[in-house]
Amino acid sequence: MRHSTLRQLEVFETIARLGSFTRAAEELFLTQPTVSMQIKKLTDAVGLTLFEQVGKKMYLTDAGRELHQTCRDIFERLAQFEMVASDMKGLKAGKLRLAVVTTAKYFAPRLLGMFCQQYPGVEVSLKVSNRERVLERLADNQDDLYILGQPPEEVDAVAQAFLENPLVVLAPVNHPLANKKRIPLKRIAEEPFLSREPGSGTRIATERIFSEQGLKLKIRMELGSNEAIKQAIIGGLGISVLSRHTLALDAPMGQLAVLDVQGFPIDRQWYYAYPSGKQLSIVAQAFLSYLQQAPQFLVEVSCNTRPSDTELPGFVEAPTSERMEP
Structure with a gap:
């Protein structure tokens, strides 16, 4: 192993992470024969097989898994040293690896943009996925920080709220309930409901508030993205509950109504998290x-998500001409 090079370890780590020699070659801008040669040299130095192929899929051997973890530790320490060295020079440089749940994509890029303006030497990697996958990444310590819609109780982690995340009931603008006030939950439970996938933080919070009243949603369809749900609402397939942040940027103009429902908006928070014991x-x-200094961006986002604000693009507030009592 003493004659192995960092380049060989980098090639190996990339293959192990991507599960493909071809994809590793593309990411590293190397030819596939070069990648294969580097792995052959590394395998000879280790003296053990690192990969095994079953059918068309490639898997790490026991030795490969141990080496993969070692590589991750080595590159993590090197990255930390580069950051320390930059900090000693009076610079903030290095890489920030951030993983966020899908709804956070509506504000995370702007948040990162302002951060990178302050620290232009920072390179950012942003992974967007559903809550289940983000929790897997958190448990495996694949990133620096994570943003979720509720604390990660399934994983031993440090979590802190930093931004409001109100959930609202959405319907087509021409829906009969769009003209009502103080709509009872029982009435909403009678409507066809469009839901996120099981495990979604939004779905968990929504089902909780209904179950507390002894009510069950009539789920008509499960959809894996907020955009699909918004399009389904516009198409008249049902109503739904989404974060108000999903309306701030790109919803079709004037086609969605925020219903005035008792118990809504559900007051939630956005949380950042990282594994307990992790050295950031x-x-x-x-x-x-x-984040903790509450930059103006966070203040603006919080203000723009208040129910009284009717200026946000992509939706209209339900008219207030009629009142519905429980």
């Missing part, structure tokens, strides 16, 4: 400080 990099610490 200098860049990750800088990003947390940035």
